[in-house]
Amino acid sequence: MTEIRGGRVGRWLRKGVRRQPVTVIAAVVLLVWLVVAIAAPLIAPYDPLAQSPQSYDPPSGEHWFGTDELGRDILSRVVHGARLSIPLALAIVSLALLVGGVLGLLAGYLGRVVDEILMRLTDLVFAFPQIILAMAVTAAFGPSTFNAVLALVIVSWPVYARVIRSTVLVIREEDYLHAARLLGVGPVSALRKDVLPNSVGPAGVLATLELGNAVLLLAALSFLGLGPRPPAAEWGSMIALGAHDLSKWWVSVFPGLAILTVVLAFNVLGDSLRDRIDPRYAGGQR
Amino acid sequence: MSGSLTRFLVKRLAITIGLLLGVTVVTFGIVHLVPGDPVSANLSDQALNDPAAVRAFREKWGLDQPVYVQYLRYLGNLVQGDMGISQQTGRPVVSDLLSYVPATLEIALPAMVLALLIGTAVGLLAAVRHGRATDQVVRVGALLGLSTPPFWLSLVALYVFFYLLGVAPSGGRLSAQFSPPPTVTGMYTVDAVLAGDWAVAWDAFQHLILPVFVLTCIAVATLVRFVRSAMLEVLRQDYIRAAYAKGLPTGVVVRRHLLRAGLVPVITVSGLVFAALLSGTVLVENIFGWPGVGQYAYRAATALDLPSILGVSLFVGLVYTIVNLVVDLLYGLIDPRIRLS
Amino acid sequence: GGSGGGGDGSTLTVHTSFVIKTLDPGKVYEATGLTAVHAMYDTLLTFTGSDVSKPVPNLAESFTASPDATTYTFTLRGNAKFADGSPVTADDVVFSLSRVKNLKASPAVMVADLSAVKRDDRTVVVTSAKPDPNVPIILAMPALGVVNAKVAKQNGATDGADAAAADTGQKYLDVTSAGSGPYVLKTFDAAAQVVLEANPNYWGRKPAFTRVVIRNADVQNQKLTMAKATGAELALDITGKLLDGLPSTLRTSGVRDTVYFMYLNFDPAVSPVTSNPAFRDALRASIDYQGLADLFGKGAGPAAGLVPPAFPGALPDSDAPKQDLAKATELLKGIANPSAKFIYPAITYRGVDLGTVATKVQGDAAKAGIKLELTPQPLATFLDQMRGGKSEMGFSPQSLNYPVADSMVNNMAPGQGTALRAGWTVQRADPSTVEAGKKVNAALDPAARATGMQEWQRAMNKYSPYIALATNSGMVVATPSLTGAEYTPAGWQVDIAAIGRG
Amino acid sequence: MSVLLETDRLAVSLSGVPVVHDASLSVREGEIVGIAGESGSGKSITAMSLLNLLPPGASVTGSARFGDVDLMGLDKRGWQRVRGAGISMVFQDPTAALHPMLSIGRQLTEHMRTHLGMDRRAARNRAVELLDQVRIPAPEKALRAYPHQFSGGMRQRAAIAIALACQPRLLIADEPTTALDVTVQAGILALLDRLRAETGLSVLFITHDLGVLSALAARSYVFYAGRVLESGPTNEVLLRPRHPYTAALLDARPHSGGPLNPIPGSPVVPGAAPPGCPFEPRCGFTQPECSTVVPILDSVGDDRHVACPVWGGR
Amino acid sequence: MSVLEIEDVTVEHRSAGRTVRAVDGVSIAVRPGEIVGLVGESGCGKSSLARVAVGLSAPRSGAVRFGGRPVTPLGWRRRHPDEVGLQMVFQNTAGSLNPRRTVGDQLADGVRNGRQVRELLAQVGMPESAAEKYPHEFSGGQRQRLAIARTLAPEPAVIVADEPVTALDASSQAQVVNLLVGLVRARDMGMLFISHDLALVRQIADRTAVMYLGRIVETAPTERLWSDPRHPYTRALVDAVPVISEHATLPAVLAGEVPDPANIPSGCRFRSRCPHAMPTCDQEPPVLTDDDRTVACWLAEQKGGVSNVDTR
Ligand SMILES: Nc1ncnc2c1ncn2[C@@H]1O[C@H](COP(=O)(O)OP(=O)(O)OP(=O)(O)O)[C@@H](O)[C@H]1O
Ligand SMILES: Nc1ncnc2c1ncn2[C@@H]1O[C@H](COP(=O)(O)OP(=O)(O)OP(=O)(O)O)[C@@H](O)[C@H]1O
């Protein structure tokens, strides 16, 4: 039984590697990061918070990624950073998706005044550059993980609202919805059964693509000192520590690479997912 | 046409005003939600112990009034072109903006233009070479660009080009031995050229390179990705096949038929990319010591300097609506089907 | 940038990260503003180099002090001229001092008790409402730079009692300087740079550089720039650890003039933990002072007391406490939940991120079993929270209005303004601290004051809610060709006019 | 009449899936030839292969000659010369096949200038002539118009004008009237017939409407599952079908009285064709070998070919 | 008594600042057991009328009655149970079933009185197993049958079918039409069958209405309409249908272009293309009514009534 399945998975993998090597690599990278996040304490060679007198040690056999100002092991901090960035990105995206989704659903389905108000509201948020608004919000409420997430949800829900709204506007004119309503299905159950399931697809794709963005924005806020509070091992704030002194390049290079790989993996996967769901974008064949 | 254009513009103006009002309300709201009292944040210890000084400060900034009165007062001043005095610089926000905005435009505009040129060319190439190696490389490259934290890229660029190679200046707008050229546009390179001061122009230009490079990287990735998929979409259209069926050479089909149709969505996204670029300046300017709105905004936000935050928000909101307006006008220009209404 | 600076032999470039609101001496407040104002406006007295113990003559040839330290008589030198060529008179001196006082801007607190009258064209009498041996030092501060009264008045300045509202001189003074100093203001771009030019009418020794550009650059850029600099350049913010890796040919000059300290709130209503003296002692014993000093790097040291070594009355380094985790653990035994919310401003000060310092403290405290919740805040919020008196504990660097630490006594003694914010009322204080403070204020001669200060600090170390963590230096890093680039702990950081080419 | 286009065992695969098998077609000078068949039977793909407009990943085998040109051996430039000037094409949906952002005039003249080397004025004059020829009112004005300003019928006529601009010898019309109303369709059909009569144009006309074939085409091919099942003079094929599929198709048309007669089952999906005759699963006249042997298109005299040994032979 | 009555209905669409009067004063009645065909060129307003007829949108003016009860346009409320007997079959086979719900689930939406999804499937000749599948697993013809099964769920009295087979292949077309007609006849339902395929309408409709630019120009029993069209437009439509015959000729061409619906000519709307147009045509044509047919044409008026017009 297991053998058969193993064979099948193997075949599936081989096929995947051949057809979409980049996607498979991204999936593997992400998987590795997930494992790293889950098993951080087992993987990290040191306590990420443990300070030592060996400040600013360059990378060596003892500290592969070197140490920072307080003599903390950067590898361990990068590893533990995954526990922060990845779940927080997920939280930001799911909350934004929830808020934007519900509002977009209502705007698209109810139309008229509700729609107008909500769309002006999204316009309003769009009129601020994301990072500036997020900065103002976190600065106002004080830097903390919660506030950073809150700020990023505030700046990112409109994207989802718009996407969902536009899919709902399309669905609202779909014959299957009309047919159901003609059969006497009430508006609420139509919303639940017909509108909602058909709008989650595009939103889901968007959410995957936005995961990378969320990691980046969170890192940017932390870089500016508005993210999770120290001594948390957050990648953006680790880069900020290194930014004071570029000659200690290892302090900022490794967390930067961590962000880069995670975000890249998210983006590649999101891209492939979009290709799958919307085959018009598929690579390879037209 | 002209009648409908006027109506269109009037409507847009109304929307813009509404939006800007919204921006002020939101900003006011955020800043007033803050637990902190601007009085204690802005007065020295000693002054705080002096009730008269505190009262004077409150009166000066209208803090003794209810929030809505403060807001209306702000609006009243705003209509007269007065955005108040920045608490951090102590100067009128308007004059602050006048000096910071050109600096930002000086890096944002070239970055945008470069990104548009490169993005369109590369995206087009990828679309035409769809599914082949070039396409894959471009695709991965674009994703790589999208995935790189801009602040980190700035640091790396600075480290490599300045610290290691010494080929780029470290930051700022001008080397110390030069004085800024007489202000015309506020953009040093342009002003220096206008003044015929080539040494300054060259120096200012060198200072532009790294920040513009980083900003271009941010924008180009988004654009390439978008142009590629927009062009692919167009490539699938019957009219492209029809153009080939007419016996037109590939070059003509691409230039005349593909590019034209593909540019419409690209214009839309350009507006968004420009907004993203302005976001990007916050981080990039901080690292390159570039005295632009981004840095100004950062300082204002962290100092909770209400007039400055409002000023920046209004400026950005204005840019946003203007960019959207330009996008819509361009739409009408390029696509005959779109009527302004 | 790094490529430049050396091309033009007569330009000195000063790299520093700045926020400057104004260059009006009556209102100037920020460090870089003080540096620039000091170069443009002469004061009656001044300091040379890094020695701030004794003011030396400048616009005043000499002065006499009354024994009760209330009346000071200054004799002006005869040859001093403003940049426009007009002579510096007693009227200008009186106008300048009165204006600072009446503007009620930041510098006003220094002169609140002072008033000046002209005796004759070359004699000014300054009186203090309270006995104050520090008046000559106060008068050396850049804010008390003498302004050309005529020019200033023509441009809206006034020294009247209503100056706070009526004075509109800042607009002019932000564009044009009206002093008698070695430099005049060429351009002031609040975002990017301040450009000074040599004052052609300067009465004293001509400065070595005809042009000075004070450029706004963040610390990291300063370091990169200085690493490559070849010309006449100096940087003001490269301190401590940042000095590592710089070419050894660069000249550095620094003085330990900053002390970092924490406060605990002694109000039991705010926190039963921090108000517990055992907690304070445990925390004090848990900190690795040497480690902290190492964190700051070169020019830093452990803090023996609240007064930094640069100033009179500082305690010797040997008085500095040592980490004693065993003692800390022991002290904590009686405390149920030794934890506190620790606020600090999220800023970088003197090249050190305060977050890093706080993290170090947190790490040390954790070793003793104390849990500190780090809460970085925007500076504005931090100040608000701290001043609200409701924060459990906080941390910030201390700077002085003028290079004498006496004002600390007035602020930090129990029941005083700053102390009250830490819930430290007279009732909650040990009487010895109050006594020590009174003694300092009663001493009129410098030596007695210095001894008094030391006593006061020892009392404070024992009983106050303050824990001095470390001292750190201000630094001037200059290219090898420069001479006289000495750090001055008197607010203006470096005397630009004293810099020469060696 | 000489043969203008001749294909022999043309076969097309799209990403490895065979879609058209052994299509042997011929079109003579001045002749309108029809291709009929259900949706998905490979009509369009066959047409595309004649202009080398197949999507990437397509492979074509067999031979195709156009006049004295071997289409299979053409390089990029060769195709550019054939397209538009030798063979041109009109697509099913006139709205999609016209560039929405280029004026009719531009779309009408650009290839005249590349193919015929005309200058702007000459091309313009010819464009006016062409629009007049396809009965578009006020041709001068129409040149400046954009496609969205035209009605569906006008758009399709403009598309035909574009296809005719460089005086091709063969026009491939891929369901040019399917998207149009009957009255508009009538106009297009009349136009094509007139062009044939007046200019000697050959037309390969693809449709699923057998009535249209009867009215327009001299000869016809019936496609099913990527194969030609029957061919011959249109009247013969439609009035005396010799393949069960053609007969069933004719039977399924509306007729007076009684219910319609649908063909049982559903069409073959490419790549999942049965091993034998593709129509076997739906055919009412099968014999055992039908399910194993793919019948070949056999001549049954009189320019008639049928791929059904069971029925066709009768 | 008619089960569905459309009376003097006008429908307008507003978009991009212009108003298109898609339907202008149309009246049609459908009796139980009767199939009424509605033909007309694309854009003449057939779908607009159909949507109003079932209450998917509101008419600008006029009334729709179902079983004598006014039909309320669908708003936020659940549809009134009395109106559920008025159902619609849509043209787009891919869009009329929700791609993300199983067929059975969707059929169950309309099931009342304990009727079973199974039965419904059986009625349209689909296997029971279809209930667990998703729409994309079916061909276009099968999907249309499933859509019909869904409309059957509430046991409708009238079905409005808006081009239900246009998107289908000839053979599937036949299957679906047979099914639909069979069900309508068997259950004595009424049906408004919209199509642009005249031959098909001729095959199944009892009566046929011809629509041109938002108006009904002629109604008559189907066979009479075909053999003896009275309105020049009907004539043109009939003549434009290609037929297979030994001596097939090209269908007759109708001159001119369809006018812009937002800019309809005054008087008789067909006048710009009518081969018989005359000066009086610039006034609204009279609507002439015989016992079972109506014509709106000046020509018919001149020739003295509906019965003996010869438009040839
Ligand atoms: N780009 C493509 N990739 C893969 N298969 C395709 C592609 N285009 C068409 N096909 C398949 O090729 C077969 C033939 O398609 P073709 O378009 O030639 O049919 P057709 O006879 O023109 O049908 P219709 O009447 O619907 O136009 C169909 O089964 C279709 O699914
Ligand atoms: N939602 C809408 N907004 C604006 N105009 C519309 C809308 N729907 C239809 N129209 C216009 O109303 C007119 C009638 O449209 P309708 O869809 O009813 O025609 P139809 O006879 O069903 O056409 P077809 O045969 O193409 O389905 C057309 O001119 C159309 O452009």
Ligand SMILES: [Mg+2]
């Ligand atoms: Mg086709």
Ligand SMILES: [Mg+2]
């Ligand atoms: Mg319709």
Ligand code: NI
């Ligand atoms: Ni048809």
